[in-house]
Amino acid sequence: MNAGRLGGLLGISLPVVQGPFGGGLSSVALAAAVSEGGGLGSYGAHLLAPDEITDLVAELKARTARPFAVNLWVPQEDETRSWPDLAELAPHIRRLRPYHDALGLPPLAAGDLAPVPDFDAQVDALLAAGPPVVSFVMGPPPARVVAEARRLGIRVLGTATTVDEAVALERAGVDAVVASGADAGGHRGAFLRPVRESLVGTFSLVPQVADAVGVPVVAAGGIADGRGMAAALALGADAVQIGTAFLATRESGASPAHKRALGSPEARTTVLTRLFSGRTARGIANRFVRDMAAYEDAVPPYPVQSALMQSIRREAGERGRADLGSLWAGQAAPLTTADLAARDYLTRLLEDFHRARRRA
Template sequence: MTDGKRSWAGGRLTGLLDLEVPIVQGPFGGGLSSVALASAVSEGGGLGSYGAHLLTPDGIGGLVGELRKATARPFAVNLWVPHPDEAAVPPDRDRMARYTALLRPWFEELGLPMDQLEEPPPAPHFAEQIDALLAAGPPVISFVMGVPEARVLDEARRRGIRTVGTATTVDEALAIEAAGMDAVVASGSDAGGHRGSFLRPVNESLVGTFSLVPQVARAVSIPVIAAGGIADGRGVAAALTLGADGVQIGTGFLATDESGASALHRAALHGPDARTTVLTRAFSGRLARAIPNRFTREALAYEDRLAPYPLQYALTRPLRTAAAARGLADYVNLWSGQAAALTRPLSARAYLGELIADTGSALRRPAPGDV
């Protein structure tokens, strides 16, 4: 281990997950993850991750095989725990008509046929996904949106798979620890993408990262991974100083060359518009943090009438796909955390290297007034 890493990289998280540095790449769903990104982070000594919540069970097995071929180091595969109120129950015809009518103006503006708004196919079933993932046996399984049932965690332990839960409040972190998971991500409201609150409504669970981390670190005994609004070494150093055992970085890695984000999305993350983000239901039916654009602004007036997740996400897919193909950022879900303005175009390995070096520098830097 180099001098730059020696003072801070060792600890409970690196020991638990067999890492060289306590840096986790945030998992992205919806095609934004990539094997190239996850493997680059793992090969660099961190924990690469892949968001698999939209994959079929067969696809999950194949994914784990691809990751094993790409890296001999530990990696994580992430799944969403379904909310009880988001059960895949098809809406009746009248409700479906109301949901599609709200989207009609944007479809017509892009010249998209309305028959693309017919009821989408059902999403993959979580129980089948997790069984396939357990059978594939990745080194680490991470979860967002809730706590999986006991039989899942029991089987993971039996197979030697480490498990990581995601909390947006102290109570959620306590629930994750009580369930027997190995580590918890303390995900502050600064984070990009979907909010993962599961014990209380999202608007009662918007705790900033640097308020959440020390509270979670005091409340639980398992390793704590800080997430949300961390994009450079100063943020890593601050999280460690506040009691975190490591950090999870999403937007910073989403902005790298290897991510599955489109060139349009990466350009937005590196541009001045990324200084502002918004929580919106417009694209998926579930609150998520993104760079605001025309669609999020115009849909704001209808947010309480939009289809629920995952139906809204499926209904807007043709709109998002067509807009991305035409380079129209005003209709694309530009997921972003609140520190995107600190990113710049880099490869994942170069970015990870900068994080490691800058964290060491920040931790060695004397505080103002020190002599």
């Protein structure tokens, strides 16, 4: 299959990008499998320290000689960089106490919370490690990063949730734009306007972005099978980025409970919530989301809320407590198939794509 403009740009043979997952959901095995299958495997590294990023890129290079991407979050101005004191944190900690008790976890203390790694140090380590592709969400990469990546021959992808964001990314010098519709699972990357003003569906967003920019466009959100892939390419995308369906594969780092939930009837209902990280993200509505719905606007911003929730998310995953964990999922989650190897999923995706093209 011809991967078109993006294939020539990135050196991939299939117009398929695996969505990057943070919070332990990415895996080297998954990224390598997708890259070896001809797509662009990806790894979400926004919570990794600089030395961990160095090791990650080395491990990916050892697992595949094909192109892969490593993803970082661009810091936003509204995110707290200084940690609240204990008095400020106390009501948020008390609110979470019943869930710590339910999971057998000790109560949180302010000293248990660690700030996220420094973005500048992360990106310096990433560029020095030399992955074939770097990708960014939450904003345009800094000019110095784009310039250094270009000097090193590293391709740069940026993620847009609106047409204006896509134009801003092209002006910033990215090599391709990921047009991420509101259907997509996980964190929303809006950076020019609030999330509530940036919720454009994938199949409305893609043709507008394709008309507005000259760089290749990757359609993301609500694409889980060959029908969605065919539709995205017909609307002007050069490739598709698929997240939730790859999250359901054997190689992903998602917990068994999370993977089971993706293909369940519960996955028909997803919500946008700030409860797990302090940033808006799409996931399956479960007991925690419903119990805490009244506090959507009260929880602290990222990264404070993310740190407050870290032990609950981790323990819920380890104990198979789908009712209490963050079950990130896009609106096409019911179309996913559990327990497929990533290469088998790619094969099925392409077969479905060709069938859909023939029907059209």
